Amino acid sequence: MQTNQTPYPPSYRIVRGASGLWEVVEEGIRGVLALFKAPQAALSYACDLAAMRKGSVVFVFHKLPLGARNVMPTMGPGSASLQ
Numbered sequence: 001m002q003t004n005q006t007p008y009p010p011s012y013r014i015v016r017g018a019s020g021l022w023e024v025v026e027e028g029i030r031g032v033l034a035l036f037k038a039p040q041a042a043l044s045y046a047c048d049l050a051a052m053r054k055g056s057v058v059f060v061f062h063k064l065p066l067g068a069r070n071v072m073p074t075m076g077p078g079s080a081s082l083q
Contacts, residue, residue, distance in 0.1 A: 009055035012046040014039065016062060024049070 011027045021035045022042035026049075033049075036042040043060060050056035 009053050009057075010050075011057045011059060012049055014042045014046055014058065014060045 012033075013025045013027060015023050015025065016039075017023045017032075017035070019035075021037060022039050023032045024034045024036070024042050024046045025032055034042070034045055036045065039060070043058065046058045050058050
């Protein structure tokens with residue numbers, strides 16, 4: 001029997017994009033869920049998303065290295081410094 005649920009709750013990452021805006025990204029999903037000028041607004045949005053999915057976590061990064069968006073699903077919580 002196949003289900004549509006993922007085996008683990010999603011994690012959300014907040015990163016400062018090249019444009020200077022704060023991006024909210026769901027791990028394993030390509031593309032940005034939302035963009036914000038203020039990091040607090042991005043954090044609030046990501047926390048609201050995580051609250052809807054029990055067990056979800058939110059990580060905040062000052063920036064990701066170039067090309068890191070393509071490898072985000074393999075990044076663990078220790079892959080970059082947390083703010």
